[in-house]
Amino acid sequence: MTLLRIDASIRIEGSASREIADIVEAEWRAVRPGDTVIARHLGTDPIPSDAWTKAIFANWTPVDERTSDHLAALSVGKELVDELDAADAILIATPLYNFGVSQHVKTWIDLIITDPRAANGAPPILAGKPVVLVVVRGGSYAPGTPREGWDHSTGYLEQILGKVWGADLTVVEREFTLVGVNPALDEFKELADKLNSDAKASATKIGQVIAGA
Numbered sequence: 001m002t003l004l005r006i007d008a009s010i011r012i013e014g015s016a017s018r019e020i021a022d023i024v025e026a027e028w029r030a031v032r033p034g035d036t037v038i039a040r041h042l043g044t045d046p047i048p049s050d051a052w053t054k055a056i057f058a059n060w061t062p063v064d065e066r067t068s069d070h071l072a073a074l075s076v077g078k079e080l081v082d083e084l085d086a087a088d089a090i091l092i093a094t095p096l097y098n099f100g101v102s103q104h105v106k107t108w109i110d111l112i113i114t115d116p117r118a119a120n121g122a123p124p125i126l127a128g129k130p131v132v133l134v135v136v137r138g139g140s141y142a143p144g145t146p147r148e149g150w151d152h153s154t155g156y157l158e159q160i161l162g163k164v165w166g167a168d169l170t171v172v173e174r175e176f177t178l179v180g181v182n183p184a185l186d187e188f189k190e191l192a193d194k195l196n197s198d199a200k201a202s203a204t205k206i207g208q209v210i211a212g213a
């Protein structure tokens, strides 16, 4: 069995999204020792942002007229879809950046959709596949908070992974990761600690579930 793990944080040290994803991965490994984990570090080893433009133009160009740039971009999309196909379970960990989707995750999604297997009208590429989406946010976007509705990442990712690609999706969320970092948020320490431990408990549970424990 293969677990595909994708991290979008631009940092390694102190990364809250990696910490939660590490828990999911550790639980998966505990159930499946010796099985394969493939890692893709979108945040620290990004896919070039112009690969998408080149892949789109490649698809608009007759096969025998495609340039080496076109072919290279298409082969990145192919590699990404091959990875999805080969995985039995997928773990994606991403922060909220600037109220939106990490640009690196967006490039990953856009390139996948350039491959014919994931193009509009193709059968859902993740149909029934277990996918865990770990989302971390520095602040809080809970109902009733001043920034309720400002997270323009999580809903989009849920729609792509669950609705468009057909994954069996579980979302693990942790808010207020900037509590303890930004003194203006000190009053939320107790709540932040609880959200952190709740997220870790959810990660433990879902790691076992996707491993088939």
Ligand SMILES: Cc1cc2nc3c(=O)[nH]c(=O)nc-3n(C[C@H](O)[C@H](O)[C@H](O)COP(=O)(O)O)c2cc1C
Pocket: 009, 010, 011, 014, 015, 016, 017, 018, 094, 095, 096, 097, 098, 099, 100, 136, 137, 138, 139, 140, 177, 178
């Ligand atoms: C450039 C940048 C932009 C960010 N934008 C937001 C934001 O819009 N909303 C938010 O709640 N947190 C924001 N954050 C905070 C991160 O979501 C938070 O620090 C998170 O824990 C980062 O993930 P990591 O710990 O896995 O690296 C931002 C952080 C950075 C570095």
